[in-house]
Amino acid sequence: MRYNICVMPGDGIGPEIVAEAMKVLGTVGEKFGLEFAFTKALIGGAAIDATGGPLPEATVAACKAADAVLLGAVGGPRWDTLDPAIRPEKGLLGIRKALGLFANLRPARLFPELAAACCLRPDIVGKGLDVMVVRELTGGAYFGEPRGIEERGGEKVGFNTMVYAEHEVRRIAKVGFETARKRRGRLCSVDKANVLDVSRLWRAVVLEVAKDYPDVELSHMYVDNAAMQLVRDPSQFDVIVTENLFGDILSDEAAVITGSIGMLPSASLGAANPGLYEPIHGSAPDIAGQDKANPLATILSVAMMLKHSFGEAKAADAIEAACAKVLSEGYRTGDIMEPGKTLVGCKAMGDLVVARLG
Ligand code: NAD
16 A cells, blocks of 8 residues: 655654654555655745745645645744744644644553653552543634624623534544544543533534444543543543543643653544644754654654554554553653663664564
């Protein structure tokens, strides 16, 4: 099989970590008989420097023509003083919109070897931490109308609207069920149906979609309880599906619990266009160009690409296993370094993963 991947290294450590992920894809391709063709495109600060804007038309076209998109990270102090309308982050929001990416998949998984970095008690972590948060990305309070700040009765009033149409709930619920099917078969839909009308509709639609997935065990939880349960006993969750605002908060909570920002991948999926895969961390300008970045989040992002966009689960599992092996052998980049372990740079970490794939 031949897959076309549009690669956007971006800024800061982006080019370094993306190079390692491409190396890993090359090796996994040889091993599993897959061919990858890479097209590079500009985004963020790199695109501003070259073209004056953070998301050139050519980049959107290259992404749309690809089977999947790999992004490093965007942004950095060099561009912080620019007009917000042409800042690097606008490129990121723009490409998500152009590709219609409505589902954001954020796994929070703790490799047992990195348990010391986790901020939960050892007896809680001991039960396992491997949660996938499926967040709706294009609706809800962040985009709903009416919104604004206006004068009412002699004072200012601010308001937003949390609004979801049935089709928006249905399509994200489907992603939730499909994702659960590829994992341990359990889906928890998080809402606030005891208070919010929009959540009552959410729950009704999720229940309707559930009829097509009798093999997936569905539960419902109010968002305040879900926030508590994530720190009290995260092992009870397999996949969480939730709306945009709740998902923003819960996916960050789940991520921070693992304690290792350099380890966490993500996927953003749409209906027809290619999915976009990227680490959850930023461009880390403080360590850029020094071969210090942890490439594992990006390498694990291409594992997600293989699983979710290409259906190549075995190749994805091989990458995850190789990453786990390198960690179990005691190799660490600076961000996850502990006493008694072996410190390696970005390139060496990529080489180690490649070698363990062989
Ligand atoms: P950051 O994630 O870039 O860095 C936070 C801290 O984590 C830094 O100390 C950094 O060195 C460290 N870190 C992050 N990734 C690492 C890795 N792979 N290996 C080792 N250490 C790593 O967040 P920030 O400092 O708040 O933002 C820096 C820039 O990145 C800003 O311009 C911001 O707007 C941008 N940003 C981009 C994205 C994105 O592209 N998706 C996301 C967040 C922030």
